[in-house]
Amino acid sequence: MPALYVYGIVGTDQPAEAAELAELPAVGGAPAGSVRAVGDVGLPVRAVVSPAPADLRGKRRDLLAHQRVLDALAEQRAVLPMRFGVVATDEPALLASLRASADRYTTLLRELAGQVELNLKASPDEQQFVTSAAQDPAVLAARQAARRDGSRDRQMQLGQAVAAAVARRRELCRARMMELLTPLVTRSKNLGGEQYVLNAAFLIDRTAVDTFASRVEELRGQLSPAVELVLTGPLPPYSFVGD
Amino acid sequence: MTAMTAMTQQPSLSRSPRSGSLYDVLELILDKGLVIDVYVRVSLVGIELLTIDARIVIASVDTYLHFAEAVNRLDLTQTKDSKPLDEFIGNMTEKGAHGKTKGAVGGVTSAISEGVHRLRGGDDDDDSRDSHNGRQPARRRAPAGDRPRRRRPAEDDES
Numbered sequence: 001m002p003a004l005y006v007y008g009i010v011g012t013d014q015p016a017e018a019a020e021l022a023e024l025p026a027v028g029g030a031p032a033g034s035v036r037a038v039g040d041v042g043l044p045v046r047a048v049v050s051p052a053p054a055d056l057r058g059k060r061r062d063l064l065a066h067q068r069v070l071d072a073l074a075e076q077r078a079v080l081p082m083r084f085g086v087v088a089t090d091e092p093a094l095l096a097s098l099r100a101s102a103d104r105y106t107t108l109l110r111e112l113a114g115q116v117e118l119n120l121k122a123s124p125d126e127q128q129f130v131t132s133a134a135q136d137p138a139v140l141a142a143r144q145a146a147r148r149d150g151s152r153d154r155q156m157q158l159g160q161a162v163a164a165a166v167a168r169r170r171e172l173c174r175a176r177m178m179e180l181l182t183p184l185v186t187r188s189k190n191l192g193g194e195q196y197v198l199n200a201a202f203l204i205d206r207t208a209v210d211t212f213a214s215r216v217e218e219l220r221g222q223l224s225p226a227v228e229l230v231l232t233g234p235l236p237p238y239s240f241v242g243d
Numbered sequence: 244m245t246a247m248t249a250m251t252q253q254p255s256l257s258r259s260p261r262s263g264s265l266y267d268v269l270e271l272i273l274d275k276g277l278v279i280d281v282y283v284r285v286s287l288v289g290i291e292l293l294t295i296d297a298r299i300v301i302a303s304v305d306t307y308l309h310f311a312e313a314v315n316r317l318d319l320t321q322t323k324d325s326k327p328l329d330e331f332i333g334n335m336t337e338k339g340a341h342g343k344t345k346g347a348v349g350g351v352t353s354a355i356s357e358g359v360h361r362l363r364g365g366d367d368d369d370d371s372r373d374s375h376n377g378r379q380p381a382r383r384r385a386p387a388g389d390r391p392r393r394r395r396p397a398e399d400d401e402s
Contacts, residue, residue, distance in 0.1 A: 063269065083274070119268070158311040159306070160314075235271065239271060242278070
C-alpha cells in the first residue's frame with residue numbers, strides 16, 4: 001500500500017470535511033481531489049491525508065498546500081495539525097497509530113474546540129531603542145567616561161551599557177505587551193527569536209479574535225515607530241498540540 | 244478555496260511582505276505541530292536551517308562597538324524620538340489600553356492566504372530555500388544608520 005502524507009487529525013463527531021478538501025492542491029503535486037480523510041469503524045478520529053510524493057522536498061508550494069488544507073479544516077472544526085513532512089508508511093499503520101492514541105487525540109480535540117492560534121511578532125526599530133537607551137543613567141555615565149578617555153576599552157564599556165539598557169527596554173516592552181494581551185487568551189507560548197521583542201503564539205477563542213486584533217492595533221498606535229507588529233492568523237493550533 | 248474567501252472578505256490588519264507571508268508561518272509549520280513516532284518524518288535538509296538561522300544574533304565585540312558608535316552619534320537634546328517607547332515601557336502600573344476597543348475590526352486574515360493569493364501567479368515552483376535567502380538580509384542586524392525600512396517593499400500594494 002502506498003505511503004500517506006498526513007496533514008492533521010480531526011474528530012468524527014465534527015462536520016464531514018470532504019467539501020473543503022475537494023478543490024485543494026495536495027502536498028507533492030497530486031491532482032485536486034487527492035486529499036481525503038481516513039478512519040475506521042469505532043475510531044473517534046480521522047486523519048486527513050493524500051498520497052505521499054516519492055520525493056518530498058518541501059518546496060514553497062508544498063508548504064502552502066500543507067497550510068491551506070489545515071486552514072480549510074480549521075475553519076469548520078477542531079483539528080490537530082501535523083508538522084510539515086509527516087508521512088505514514090501505509091494506511092493500516094496509520095489507522096493502528098490513530099487507534100493507539102485515540103484517547104489523547106480526542107482529549108486534545110476537545111480542549112481545542114472553538115480555539116484558534118494567533119501569532120504575533122514584534123520587531124524593534126533598533127535606532128529607537130538605542131535612542132531610549134541613551135538616556136539611561138548607566139549609559140550617560142559610560143558616555144561621559146568615553147568622552148574623557150577615547151580608548152577602545154571605554155568604547156566597549158559604553159557599548160555594553162547600551163546593550164544592557166536596550167535589552168532591559170526590550171524586556172519591559174515584552175512584559176507590558178504580554179500584560180495587555182494575555183487576559184484575552186486561553187494560553188500563550190513564547191516562540192523565542194533574538195531578533196524580536198516578542199514572538200508568541202496565542203491560543204484564543206475564535207469569538208475573541210477581533211478583540212485581540214483591536215488590542216494589537218492599539219499597541220501598534222502606542223508603539224509606532226519603535227516596534228513593528230505583525231499579527232498572523234487565525235491559524236490551526238500548531239503551537240498547542242505538541243509537548 | 245476557503246482561505247481565499249476569508250482573504251477577500253476580511254481586510255488584513257497586518258501586512259507582511261510577499262515572501263514573509265510564508266516565512267511568518269514557516270517556523271510553525273516546520274517547528275510546531277503534532278509529530279508521532281510511528282510516522283516516517285521526511286528529512287528536509289535545508290529547510291530545517293530556515294528556522295534556526297534567523298535566531299542567531301550574537302552579542303559580540305562588533306555589536307558593542309556598533310552600539311557605542313550609535314550612541315556617540317546621538318545628540319542627547321534630540322531624544323524626543325523615542326518618546327512613544329519611553330512612555331510605553333515607563334508606565335508599567337497604568338492600564339491605559341484596557342477597555343478602549345473600538346467596535347468592529349474586520350478580523351484577521353491569515354498571512355498565508357495572502358501568500359497563496361500572490362503565489363498563484365506561477366512562481367510557486369521556487370525552492371523555499373530561495374525565498375529564505377531573499378529574506379535573510381532583513382533579519383540580520385544591520386548598522387542602525389544603514390538599516391533599510393523593513394516590510395515596506397514597493398510591490399506590497401494595499402489590495
